[in-house]
Amino acid sequence: MAIVFEKPKALTDAVLHYCPGCTHGIIHRLVAEAIDELGIEGKTVGVAPVGCAVMAYNYFACDMVEAAHGRAPAVATGLRRALPDSVVFTYQGDGDLAAIGTAETVHAATRGENITVIFVNNCIYGMTGGQMAPTTLPGQITQTTPYGRDTATAGFPIRMCEMLSTLDGVALAQRVTVDSVPHVKEAKKAIQKAFQNQLEHKGFSIVEVLSTCPTNWGLTPIEAMQWLRDNMIPYYPLGVYKDKDAQKEGK
Numbered sequence: 001m002a003i004v005f006e007k008p009k010a011l012t013d014a015v016l017h018y019c020p021g022c023t024h025g026i027i028h029r030l031v032a033e034a035i036d037e038l039g040i041e042g043k044t045v046g047v048a049p050v051g052c053a054v055m056a057y058n059y060f061a062c063d064m065v066e067a068a069h070g071r072a073p074a075v076a077t078g079l080r081r082a083l084p085d086s087v088v089f090t091y092q093g094d095g096d097l098a099a100i101g102t103a104e105t106v107h108a109a110t111r112g113e114n115i116t117v118i119f120v121n122n123c124i125y126g127m128t129g130g131q132m133a134p135t136t137l138p139g140q141i142t143q144t145t146p147y148g149r150d151t152a153t154a155g156f157p158i159r160m161c162e163m164l165s166t167l168d169g170v171a172l173a174q175r176v177t178v179d180s181v182p183h184v185k186e187a188k189k190a191i192q193k194a195f196q197n198q199l200e201h202k203g204f205s206i207v208e209v210l211s212t213c214p215t216n217w218g219l220t221p222i223e224a225m226q227w228l229r230d231n232m233i234p235y236y237p238l239g240v241y242k243d244k245d246a247q248k249e250g251k
Contacts, residue, residue, distance in 0.1 A: 030191050043086050130213075
């Protein structure tokens with residue numbers, strides 16, 4: 001019988017620890033498929049964050065480095081410069097990348113560091129129990145905003161792709177999600193392009209993936225997917241916010 005689907009070789013056989021309905025597993029698979037299809041596993045180094053994906057080093061079969069909270073872009077910068085023939089990616093959540101790691105992210109981007117950043121945005125701190133994150137939506141209930149995020153005191157959510165797209169060093173800034181088959185396919189194309197940009201030395205590429213957190217949202221997996229569609233996508237519209245290739249082509 002012909003094989004129609006199999007686990008990517010760039011993923012290990014370790015059982016994922018993520019909660020039921022969490023989309024980290026889908027995103028892991030897409031990253032691994034990109035590594036497989038580009039044939040770069042032997043020279044790829046991933047940087048794991050602090051957050052729900054803190055144990056990503058157990059799941060990716062390539063070399064992995066664990067970074068301190070928020071410092072993955074700085075670690076990736078060092079790796080890429082010390083190992084110029086390598087392919088380096090970071091895999092980070094919104095608390096890691098957009099809170100404690102904001103400075104590292106912005107300055108790696110404006111320097112045009114030739115790295116690939118996979119940014120998983122679920123609007124909440126997942127691993128530590130569901131506190132408000134920089135991406136938590138206005139009015140969203142979390143452990144630290146039990147009456148909903150009040151923008152008068154907590155400010156507004158950060159739209160990372162929109163912000164980073166203003167920087168000259170950024171080659172690609174794209175927001176995707178994985179709530180449906182068409183969106184999964186689009187996310188895979190974006191992740192592959194982010195790695196291809198690095199192979200072609202085009203600069204900093206970030207793919208933001210809107211994700212779910214059923215456990216801390218207090219929803220079932222199906223309800224969480226619908227909450228993402230109804231609430232996250234309107235506030236964080238999907239699309240390409242910067243693509244140097246398209247700009248050169250005049251698109």
